[in-house]
Amino acid sequence: MATNKYDEIAQAAITLFNRKGYHATSVQDIADEVGLQKGSLYHYINSKEELLLEIATKSINGFCRDLEAVCEQASSAQEKLERAILHHFDIVIGHLEMTTVLLREAFFLSDDQHQLIKDANDRYLNLWVQIIREGVATREFRGEDPRLTALSILGSCNWVYRWYKADGKKSPQEIARYFCDLHLRGILNR
Amino acid sequence: MATNKYDEIAQAAITLFNRKGYHATSVQDIADEVGLQKGSLYHYINSKEELLLEIATKSINGFCRDLEAVCEQASSAQEKLERAILHHFDIVIGHLEMTTVLLREAFFLSDDQHQLIKDANDRYLNLWVQIIREGVATREFRGEDPRLTALSILGSCNWVYRWYKADGKKSPQEIARYFCDLHLRGILNR
Amino acid sequence: MATNKYDEIAQAAITLFNRKGYHATSVQDIADEVGLQKGSLYHYINSKEELLLEIATKSINGFCRDLEAVCEQASSAQEKLERAILHHFDIVIGHLEMTTVLLREAFFLSDDQHQLIKDANDRYLNLWVQIIREGVATREFRGEDPRLTALSILGSCNWVYRWYKADGKKSPQEIARYFCDLHLRGILNR
Amino acid sequence: MATNKYDEIAQAAITLFNRKGYHATSVQDIADEVGLQKGSLYHYINSKEELLLEIATKSINGFCRDLEAVCEQASSAQEKLERAILHHFDIVIGHLEMTTVLLREAFFLSDDQHQLIKDANDRYLNLWVQIIREGVATREFRGEDPRLTALSILGSCNWVYRWYKADGKKSPQEIARYFCDLHLRGILNR
DNA sequence: AATGAATGAGACTTCATTCAT
DNA sequence: AATGAATGAAGTCTCATTCAT
Numbered sequence: 001m002a003t004n005k006y007d008e009i010a011q012a013a014i015t016l017f018n019r020k021g022y023h024a025t026s027v028q029d030i031a032d033e034v035g036l037q038k039g040s041l042y043h044y045i046n047s048k049e050e051l052l053l054e055i056a057t058k059s060i061n062g063f064c065r066d067l068e069a070v071c072e073q074a075s076s077a078q079e080k081l082e083r084a085i086l087h088h089f090d091i092v093i094g095h096l097e098m099t100t101v102l103l104r105e106a107f108f109l110s111d112d113q114h115q116l117i118k119d120a121n122d123r124y125l126n127l128w129v130q131i132i133r134e135g136v137a138t139r140e141f142r143g144e145d146p147r148l149t150a151l152s153i154l155g156s157c158n159w160v161y162r163w164y165k166a167d168g169k170k171s172p173q174e175i176a177r178y179f180c181d182l183h184l185r186g187i188l189n190r
Numbered sequence: 191m192a193t194n195k196y197d198e199i200a201q202a203a204i205t206l207f208n209r210k211g212y213h214a215t216s217v218q219d220i221a222d223e224v225g226l227q228k229g230s231l232y233h234y235i236n237s238k239e240e241l242l243l244e245i246a247t248k249s250i251n252g253f254c255r256d257l258e259a260v261c262e263q264a265s266s267a268q269e270k271l272e273r274a275i276l277h278h279f280d281i282v283i284g285h286l287e288m289t290t291v292l293l294r295e296a297f298f299l300s301d302d303q304h305q306l307i308k309d310a311n312d313r314y315l316n317l318w319v320q321i322i323r324e325g326v327a328t329r330e331f332r333g334e335d336p337r338l339t340a341l342s343i344l345g346s347c348n349w350v351y352r353w354y355k356a357d358g359k360k361s362p363q364e365i366a367r368y369f370c371d372l373h374l375r376g377i378l379n380r
Numbered sequence: 381m382a383t384n385k386y387d388e389i390a391q392a393a394i395t396l397f398n399r400k401g402y403h404a405t406s407v408q409d410i411a412d413e414v415g416l417q418k419g420s421l422y423h424y425i426n427s428k429e430e431l432l433l434e435i436a437t438k439s440i441n442g443f444c445r446d447l448e449a450v451c452e453q454a455s456s457a458q459e460k461l462e463r464a465i466l467h468h469f470d471i472v473i474g475h476l477e478m479t480t481v482l483l484r485e486a487f488f489l490s491d492d493q494h495q496l497i498k499d500a501n502d503r504y505l506n507l508w509v510q511i512i513r514e515g516v517a518t519r520e521f522r523g524e525d526p527r528l529t530a531l532s533i534l535g536s537c538n539w540v541y542r543w544y545k546a547d548g549k550k551s552p553q554e555i556a557r558y559f560c561d562l563h564l565r566g567i568l569n570r
Numbered sequence: 571m572a573t574n575k576y577d578e579i580a581q582a583a584i585t586l587f588n589r590k591g592y593h594a595t596s597v598q599d600i601a602d603e604v605g606l607q608k609g610s611l612y613h614y615i616n617s618k619e620e621l622l623l624e625i626a627t628k629s630i631n632g633f634c635r636d637l638e639a640v641c642e643q644a645s646s647a648q649e650k651l652e653r654a655i656l657h658h659f660d661i662v663i664g665h666l667e668m669t670t671v672l673l674r675e676a677f678f679l680s681d682d683q684h685q686l687i688k689d690a691n692d693r694y695l696n697l698w699v700q701i702i703r704e705g706v707a708t709r710e711f712r713g714e715d716p717r718l719t720a721l722s723i724l725g726s727c728n729w730v731y732r733w734y735k736a737d738g739k740k741s742p743q744e745i746a747r748y749f750c751d752l753h754l755r756g757i758l759n760r
Numbered sequence: 761a762a763t764g765a766a767t768g769a770g771a772c773t774t775c776a777t778t779c780a781t
Numbered sequence: 782a783a784t785g786a787a788t789g790a791a792g793t794c795t796c797a798t799t800c801a802t
Contacts, residue, residue: 401593401678404593404678487591528740528748531729533726535733536729539728540725542725555718558722562713563722
């Protein structure tokens, strides 16, 4: 699927980090997966950690980009929130392995690099908070603490990476819709 | 705080696993923390992994025990759900480090041992599902998929371990109450 | 000969660094020499580089200590210089391997650690400069640039580590005496 | 500066070997310095080691050639020795980097190749010994061991590569002159 | 109960060199 | 002439665990 070698390596890393975790995945494992010698990997990557950082960065950036697009396009806060949830599900389920690496493994980056991801995560959270805050201002939403509200909804939607299995009865869209209803009902006025 | 050496070791492990993660914590780190030599630890533990398993087991068992007590005592589904959420917060925040180890590190157990934790987690989830199902049966709650509902609420409440800081403006109880309101409003009929 | 393990390791390192150089000596080589597993060495040392630093430090400190003792005991500058040369030879030839490590390999320390050795070398050089300066002040010695004089003599005496072989016709003491004469004749007034 | 690619590469190697040492300089470093890819270097060199050998050979040959010319031109032993010292300084200081590679790094050649340099060094030493021997025969010089005398003077003059800095108060010529005086005074009869 | 020496496997990374293009 | 992908060996170091004392 991958068109160039680096992407192939990153994809192998995503798969392995997802299956075994970052620490339990050796550089040898990744090399085996792409059919290279261990040392040859280092033509493409600088370090195992940098590989993890790049995967996590790409992942969180994808979330941010999507949500920023949503905020620009949608009109009402309610519509923004609905689309935010649906898009979030799109990514979590559409890129389940990469999302898992982001949400589960980024913690194991060294402090400096981890901070980069934490900062990006905060930016993403703030986009949600802004939506909620806007809805509260327009009286669409209830709740006096937009940040807590956002954390509740985002936590619920993030947790999906830990239980979603492709073999369920409901399609990803149906699940997303279901969560949408729950959360909107929780905060809509009236 | 710890009354015997094993508990002291477990507490040190919890602190360190919480701070650095299971893999990045060496047996030497734990030994240093309790003031023993590395070799001496093995009078009290069989392996680093077993230590993690025991911490995670104790943690998830605590969640189950509390929730079972709630189910026996409370009368209506709504009351059960409220108390479930409040008790869940009590543990997550009251034992934040241990909960973090359970939710973040148990994955790194070997397959067999991880399965034990996954089973216990499933049992805990099922207690929540039962509460929702009961509420749907009594028409207290809406929603045709109790399991999805439970996953939504539980995910939201679990995620707390990733963002809760003791220095916030709201007390743990206030946060719990806020989440309670959100989730109940999401599923209560009318 | 070594009484404890660390000394044994240091002695092995000295021998190997002397024979092959620091970079060409692997930790495995040192471990083989003392009959330990590679990993076991690290109970005694923190890193290969620190081992080199400690050897070099011990070596240069030995030179300094001896020369300080000489300066305290001897009376005239001429006597000091004679003894300085003889003691220098004593160490260079008596600890030829360690001196070789100091003079040839310390350069390969990382900048910070190399600086420590360079500083110590400067202190040693300054002891020589002081002796010359004193002799010039008392009119025992000629030469308007004590530092250059010291560098000339010290260079001559250091170079010994590069050519001395135990199988020569002259004893170390005779060689030392010969150098002493050459250098004194070079700087004595009259 | 370099007229063809090989010389450019050799010059880059000299600079880098001088700065970091032979072992710590990678072929990549050299390639970077001349603006080629690592693989491309091998159109010009056969191996990193051969490069070092050629640099060292060229360096020691330069010393020999100069000294041979001196021996042919000068008349008295004293004049030869003076010119030998001055020429030696000319090269050491005029080609400080290359001399440093010769004197510090040639040791790290493999045994066979190192022997070639050691042989050349011995030839150079013997030229000095011949001068001293001649001066002793003509009663210009004192000292019953011309080889030791030569080693003393040569060591003193070689050591210069380890301490000479271009920013000093004395010019290279003044330093050379100063050393000349010291050594001649040390061995001249009367 | 406690030590600390020792193990041995395995971790990440570097690097000189080769070779097809 | 030049590239750059690939190799494969070797490098330093870490670590969970064992065991004689």
